[in-house]
Amino acid sequence: MKANKKERFIKTIDDHKKIIYKIVNSYCPNREHRKDLEQEIIIQLWNSFDNYNEKYKYSTWMYRIALNVAISFYRKEKKQPIKNDFYDEESIFSIVDENEENETSLDFHLKLLQKFINNLNELNKALMLLYLDEKSYEEIADILGITKTNVATKISRIKLKLKKEFQNI
Amino acid sequence: MMEASELKKILAAYDTKLDKKLTLNVASLKNINLDKSNKNTKTILIYRIIEIVVFSLLALFMGNYIAINWSQTHLVISGIIVGVFTLIALAGSIGQVVLLQQIDFAKPIIDIRKKIELVNTHGLLFVKLMFLSAPIWWSYIVVGSDYLFNIDLYTHMDVDFVLKYLMVNSLLIIPLVWFLNKLTYKNLHIKWVRKTIGLLTGTKTMKALEFLNDIEKFKS
Numbered sequence: 001m002k003a004n005k006k007e008r009f010i011k012t013i014d015d016h017k018k019i020i021y022k023i024v025n026s027y028c029p030n031r032e033h034r035k036d037l038e039q040e041i042i043i044q045l046w047n048s049f050d051n052y053n054e055k056y057k058y059s060t061w062m063y064r065i066a067l068n069v070a071i072s073f074y075r076k077e078k079k080q081p082i083k084n085d086f087y088d089e090e091s092i093f094s095i096v097d098e099n100e101e102n103e104t105s106l107d108f109h110l111k112l113l114q115k116f117i118n119n120l121n122e123l124n125k126a127l128m129l130l131y132l133d134e135k136s137y138e139e140i141a142d143i144l145g146i147t148k149t150n151v152a153t154k155i156s157r158i159k160l161k162l163k164k165e166f167q168n169i
Numbered sequence: 170m171m172e173a174s175e176l177k178k179i180l181a182a183y184d185t186k187l188d189k190k191l192t193l194n195v196a197s198l199k200n201i202n203l204d205k206s207n208k209n210t211k212t213i214l215i216y217r218i219i220e221i222v223v224f225s226l227l228a229l230f231m232g233n234y235i236a237i238n239w240s241q242t243h244l245v246i247s248g249i250i251v252g253v254f255t256l257i258a259l260a261g262s263i264g265q266v267v268l269l270q271q272i273d274f275a276k277p278i279i280d281i282r283k284k285i286e287l288v289n290t291h292g293l294l295f296v297k298l299m300f301l302s303a304p305i306w307w308s309y310i311v312v313g314s315d316y317l318f319n320i321d322l323y324t325h326m327d328v329d330f331v332l333k334y335l336m337v338n339s340l341l342i343i344p345l346v347w348f349l350n351k352l353t354y355k356n357l358h359i360k361w362v363r364k365t366i367g368l369l370t371g372t373k374t375m376k377a378l379e380f381l382n383d384i385e386k387f388k389s
Contacts, residue, residue, distance in 0.1 A: 006199075006203075010193075010195060010198060010199075013193060013198065014193045014195075017191055017193050018184065018187050018188070018191060021187065021191055039201055042198065042201055042203070043201065043202075043203060043205055044274050046203040046204075048273070048274060048275045051273075051275065052275070053275070061275055064274065064275055064276065064277065064278060065274045065275055067278055068274040068278055068281050068282070069274060071278070071282060072285065075376070075380070091194065091197065092193065092194050092197050092198050092201075093191060093192070093193060093194065094191075094192055094194055095187075095190050095191055095192075109176070109179050110179055110180075110183055113176055113179065113180065121383060122380075122383075123278070123279075123282075123383065123384070123387045124387075126278060132176070132177060132180050133180075134177070142277065143277065143278065144277060144278050144279055145276075145277025145278055145279035145280045146279055146387070146388055150388070154387075162176065166176070
């Protein structure tokens, strides 16, 4: 029974690994601490797995948990490495041929976009990630716990900021 | 100039790349102790439960003290004042346990962040209670000296002094309540409020209050 649950859990993580990967990279600029944040998110997802509410999409559930954990992690006063259980092992997520990834996809615009996201506060960062992931206003409102109108207003403000940021390119 | 839609395209291309290249390291995932619970939340919960036990015992003690000394008005009044403050502190600690029980990371971010930060600002309640106690600090002394040393201080006091003391301290209550009402995250933009809170509580509470302020701004 538990083995079956674990298999289902692993499959869910595999299906939505991009969500965790992007959140970890956005909220944890320090590469050394990313494994800790990955681990914290996975543990929290596992602890909440039995209580998953089918009313929401898996992605909504995962975004809420991963963002909540990431914000808590980001806000910790001293971001000292947590002694994790797989310290000497590889990260949970890895990029095949990382060198190539660094050379091609992290191009100028993407780096600029990441810099822009990194400069936003914790809550606007979450909003931006959801917006760029093409989530509907309704889903963003569900994940964040604000109204759809508020989502729309905030997104238009961020879009303006984004335009300014990229104006001189 | 680059439009937001173009940025979305860049991100979509990055997404496609991640689809191809991002892999889940199942062996590492299986190595994590998944049943590890949230130690930090549990520790805070234990502290708050200890607070509840201590304040409950103190409230019971004060109830008993008032009952025993029912015939001596000054001891009853002192006992009631200390008892009321104990009950406020008890209510604060119970509220914290309720908040901690409601923290579920699968709930919307704003709700959960607010609850977490309210837990982190708990220290401010004790600072406020301490200040609010200032005009009636004599209650603690009267009850303490009577219970611990069996000395009734009131009988040794001059009536004129007691009356003047009561008048001056009653006048203090109004500015004190005004002052304490100002000490909230909503007034962090006021320099003296910010400085006072920073001085009396510490970095953790201050950061939590600042974030509560950010949350309110984000919601509006």
